[in-house]
Amino acid sequence: MVAKAEYREPKFKNNSLPKVYLNKGLSEQEKLKELLICKASFPDFLEKYVKVLRPPTIENVGGYIGFEMPPHIKELIWHLLKTRMVVIIKSRQVYISTTLAAWALWRVLFFQGTLGLVFSKGELEAKEFISKAKRVYYNLPLWMQELLEMKPDSTEAIGFPENSSILQSFPSTEAAGIGFTGSFVITDEWDFHPFDRLNYHNVHPTIASSGGQWIGCTSVNPFNPNSLAKQIYREAVKGNNDFVPLFFPWNSVPSRDQAWYDYTLRNQAPEDLNGLAPLEAMQRNYPRVIEEALAPTQISAAFDQNVLNAMMGETRNPIRLFKDSIDDKIIGVYKPWSIGEVYVAASDTGHGVGKDYSVTLILNVRTGEVVADIVSNRIAPDEFAFHSVKLLEIYKNPIWYPEDNDWGQVVINTAERLEYRNFGYQDDARTKKGFHTGKNREMLWGNLIPAINNRQIVIYNHNGLAQFYDVIRSREGRIEASQGKNDDYPMALGIAWLKRQKTLTGSAQVITSSAKRQLVRW
Numbered sequence: 001m002v003a004k005a006e007y008r009e010p011k012f013k014n015n016s017l018p019k020v021y022l023n024k025g026l027s028e029q030e031k032l033k034e035l036l037i038c039k040a041s042f043p044d045f046l047e048k049y050v051k052v053l054r055p056p057t058i059e060n061v062g063g064y065i066g067f068e069m070p071p072h073i074k075e076l077i078w079h080l081l082k083t084r085m086v087v088i089i090k091s092r093q094v095y096i097s098t099t100l101a102a103w104a105l106w107r108v109l110f111f112q113g114t115l116g117l118v119f120s121k122g123e124l125e126a127k128e129f130i131s132k133a134k135r136v137y138y139n140l141p142l143w144m145q146e147l148l149e150m151k152p153d154s155t156e157a158i159g160f161p162e163n164s165s166i167l168q169s170f171p172s173t174e175a176a177g178i179g180f181t182g183s184f185v186i187t188d189e190w191d192f193h194p195f196d197r198l199n200y201h202n203v204h205p206t207i208a209s210s211g212g213q214w215i216g217c218t219s220v221n222p223f224n225p226n227s228l229a230k231q232i233y234r235e236a237v238k239g240n241n242d243f244v245p246l247f248f249p250w251n252s253v254p255s256r257d258q259a260w261y262d263y264t265l266r267n268q269a270p271e272d273l274n275g276l277a278p279l280e281a282m283q284r285n286y287p288r289v290i291e292e293a294l295a296p297t298q299i300s301a302a303f304d305q306n307v308l309n310a311m312m313g314e315t316r317n318p319i320r321l322f323k324d325s326i327d328d329k330i331i332g333v334y335k336p337w338s339i340g341e342v343y344v345a346a347s348d349t350g351h352g353v354g355k356d357y358s359v360t361l362i363l364n365v366r367t368g369e370v371v372a373d374i375v376s377n378r379i380a381p382d383e384f385a386f387h388s389v390k391l392l393e394i395y396k397n398p399i400w401y402p403e404d405n406d407w408g409q410v411v412i413n414t415a416e417r418l419e420y421r422n423f424g425y426q427d428d429a430r431t432k433k434g435f436h437t438g439k440n441r442e443m444l445w446g447n448l449i450p451a452i453n454n455r456q457i458v459i460y461n462h463n464g465l466a467q468f469y470d471v472i473r474s475r476e477g478r479i480e481a482s483q484g485k486n487d488d489y490p491m492a493l494g495i496a497w498l499k500r501q502k503t504l505t506g507s508a509q510v511i512t513s514s515a516k517r518q519l520v521r522w
Contacts, residue, residue: 031143039110042103043069043077050102051139052095064139072252073099080215085243087190087233088217089293091250091286096217100186101132107184108158108165109137109148116167117182119199121192126169127155129188133167134158174198174315174462181206184213190229191221194466197228197309216243222276222284222297223472223482226305230294247293250286261286274482275474302445302471302479304453311455315462318372323394330379331391334460335364335371342366343398344424344503346435346495347388348488349407350377357488359464360388360402362395365500368451369458371395375489381407385414392420399424399503401495404434424499435495444494445479451497464489 026034038045051064069077073095079086080103090096108114120126137150137158152159152166159166170176172193177185185207190196207214218229236243250256265282273281280297287293318332337343342365350358358381361373372395374387388411392400401424402411412423412433426432437444451457452468459465470485481487 026143031147035110035144035147038106042081042106045106046077046102049140049144050136052098053135067102068095070095070252070254072248076246076248077103079244079246083244084211084213085241086213086215086246087229087236087243088215088246088248089229089233089287089290090217090219090246090248091252092219094248094250094252096248097129097188098132100188100215100217101129102136104167104184104186105133105136105158108160108163108167110163111165111183112163114163114165114183115180116165117177117180117185117203118167118169119172119176119185119187119190119193119203120169121172121189121194123171125189126171129186130155130158130167130169172196172199174312175202177203181210182212183210184215187214187216187218187229189218190216191218191224191227194469195312195462198312200228214243220284220287220293222274222280223301224305224469225296225301226309234294247290249288251288271484274484275472300473301469302449302473303468305469307453307455308465308468311452311459311465312462314458314460315465316460318460326390326394327387330376330387331372331374332461333372333391333394335369337395342504343371343395344496344499345388345392345395345398345400346492346499347384347400347402347408347411348492348495349381349384349403349405349411350488351407356486357467358384358407359488359492360384360391361464361489361492361496362391362398363493363496363500365504367458368456370460370464370493370496373461373464373489375461375464381410382414385411386418389415389418389420392422397422399499401435401499402433403491403495404432404436408434424503435499437491440498441479444491444498448490448494448497449479457493457497459493461489464493 038049046067046069050067052067054060054063054065076096076099088096104116104118108116118126118129120129137145148160148162150158151161157166157168168180172195174195176195176199180203182203185203187193193199204214216229216232221227232241232243233245235241236245250261264286265278268278268281272285276284276297283292283295284297316334318328318334319336321328321331321333343362344365345360345362347360348358350356355377357375357377358379359373359375361370363369364371372391374384374391376384379387392398397420399422400420402408404412423433424435426434426436467486467489470482471479471487471490472482473479
């Protein structure tokens with residue numbers, strides 16, 4: 001195990017260096033001197049040149065202000081400069097991400113051959129990290145920008161040809177970072193990454209082999225108690241790995257006091273509560289001590305997170321299809337139709353383009369594999385019905401149970417116009433097509449949860465599987481997606497799994513009847 005550096009309170013210059021203003025003319029020698037000072041000292045670079053955007057409030061008009069360094073930021077900076085492996089659990093809004101963006105820019109701005117890799121929860125978050133670094137750059141003196149010109153300048157990367165250095169951001173996907181050997185890696189809001197373990201598996205060996213640096217930083221995701229970030233933090237505290245664990249509570253910011261805490265507690269937004277009680281949400285978003293941050297929540301994940309992590313290792317890319325009227329950008333086939341297998345289909349229809357997802361999936365009732373699917377929030381219900389019928393044709397038109405919600409009825413009607421005939425029914429009289437959740441909701445989840453947790457089901461679509469992480473069990477016992485998340489794929493799979501036995505039994509009866517007719521002919 002690598003010996004860990006021991007933190008000691010640094011003695012920063014605290015603005016003792018002369019300020020260099022944008023309108024002051026500098027000689028070439030003075031410019032070179034300033035660049036050397038900045039390269040030699042990240043704290044000096046922060047104090048002299050970095051500005052951060054302060055939002056306007058009742059008390060001030062906002063705008064760009066000089067970078068401030070309270071004690072917890074000094075401690076963070078010290079570890080950024082001295083420690084190879086750092087895992088940070090923090091309160092929200094304690095300036096950690098801003099500091100990391102400035103540090104990442106400093107690394108690629110002043111050091112040759114630097115490749116910085118940033119992993120974020122999603123595409124928007126990845127772009128926002130780059131935007132933070134760009135805001136720092138564009139507030140540097142013009143002469144410095146001219147000497148250290150930024151190319152490329154995109155929403156995903158910034159680079160500096162003079163140093164052959166680049167800062168590249170990625171959303172957390174199953175293939176993010178593959179093929180890159182970074183000088184350093186930053187995982188921003190690590191607890192919320194859908195592919196945290198896979199990304200770590202793909203990228204960390206390259207960091208280890210190159211002597212690079214890993215900075216894991218996150219606020220707390222209360223619905224992911226066994227996340228990689230939490231696991232690494234706990235093991236770091238025990239001394240079982242080479243990470244240095246850091247924790248920054250809500251009162252790390254000097255202006256925050258008990259009055260601030262009480263005000264924030266009283267005025268939390270519904271999306272901040274995320275189904276939690278107000279105090280419990282506060283303890284996750286703004287923990288006082290590490291025990292609050294790591295404590296299990298009263299609302300628990302519905303599915304075993306360790307099982308989901310293992311299932312992620314089984315996901316794969318769909319097979320390329322070369323068939324007329326089949327759009328393989330919408331339809332995903334993971335295993336082709338096979339004679340002798342029995343399939344059942346189910347659909348959960350979204351409530352509009354750009355909102356929740358419309359999902360159709362095909363389940364092999366014998367093996368428990370989801371062999372094909374459609375997952376999209378970019379197509380309207382009638383188009384979704386068209387592609388669903390095309391997918392079903394590939395699997396010889398199995399029994400299909402579309403959920404009969406408002407838009408689900410549009411899908412059923414459109415499929416009928418397309419002459420699809422093999423619907424599942426809600427009643428023995430075969431008058432109500434599809435599946436009605438209603439009172440069947442508890443039965444649906446009651447069958448699906450143990451099937452997933454006992455590894456009876458195989459899911460190849462990584463985006464579909466990712467939705468299972470967001471399904472929670474409330475303190476009232478209701479199973480649902482956490483606030484702002486989706487459970488459309490689990491719902492569709494739950495319908496298929498609930499109907500699989502009836503489908504298999506019905507198929508066996510058909511086979512038996514066919515066999516009897518054959519015997520009579522003999």
